Amino acid sequence: EAGVAQSPRYKIIEKRQSVAFWCNPISGHATLYWYQQILGQGPKLLIQFQNNGVVDDSQLPKDRFSAERLKGVDSTLKIQPAKLEDSAVYLCASSFMVAGVREQYFGPGTRLTVT
């Protein structure tokens, strides 16, 4: 079974530029998550989708971050404009419900450096 795919793996941009990350979840997984992991910290949830609808975006900085999952499969996370503090690894995860429990499967992440 193929895992969660993310691209690019690395990205370096200057502050005030825009950037987009792409995620392809495991086939059949209706739930998709984006997390931000700053160096030395645990991942922090940014947004959760169920199919193409947003379930939780309470921690997404909506003035500069946006995410979509138009067809309920692939997802894109965008930052516009980027700030230095956005330097982090952006992780995508997907899950499905089994026996009332959802186990999340994570992709390898995209490492963003903002200079």
Add this chain to the structure above:
Amino acid sequence: DAKTTQPTSMDCAEGRAANLPCNHSTISGNEYVYWYRQIHSQGPQYIIHGLKNNETNEMASLIITEDRKSSTLILPHATLRDTAVYYCIVRVVKGGADGLTFGKGTHLIIQP
């Protein structure tokens, strides 16, 4: 979700059992204990979860105290590939919003 406390780092000799503690003294009755780990430069990986009873799978065992205020993850025969950051997470299992809240975890270093 309840708060968890874990040691910052631990060492374990290769081939020995690694016992990782987690304190969750404010856990409520409907909250599960989850463990994930993150190997360097990879995304987190699910290990195991439990509610009240001890659990075992092919990766690890989870021992939860009777009062549920603490738990221990056991890797029975640690290998060098088990070197990672281990996260203990306590949360309600429900439909809807279920993003994970990660702390800083325990950095487990397996020594050859």
